[in-house]
Amino acid sequence: MKKKKWLRPVLFTLGGGLAGLAYYSFVGCAAGGCAIASNPVASVLYLGLVGWLLSGLFERERGDGCNM
Numbered sequence: 001m002k003k004k005k006w007l008r009p010v011l012f013t014l015g016g017g018l019a020g021l022a023y024y025s026f027v028g029c030a031a032g033g034c035a036i037a038s039n040p041v042a043s044v045l046y047l048g049l050v051g052w053l054l055s056g057l058f059e060r061e062r063g064d065g066c067n068m
Helices: 002-026 040-055
Strands: none
Touching (some): 002 040
16 A cells, blocks of 8 residues: 555656656757756756656545535
8 A cells, every 4th residue: 555655756756757858858958048958957857846746636635525
């Protein structure tokens, strides 16, 4: 059960990192003026963070619902 708890964030983070690498490779920024797109490490880390944050968006709520 604990494996399922961390599997989704890890997969989303890796997917975001791969998307960041693809963004750097295909779009990029040749002039170097773009903070994220001009550096492959920044692209991978930034979109990996976005992927990790999105992983919590798709979790099911547990419990009885709202306690208001």
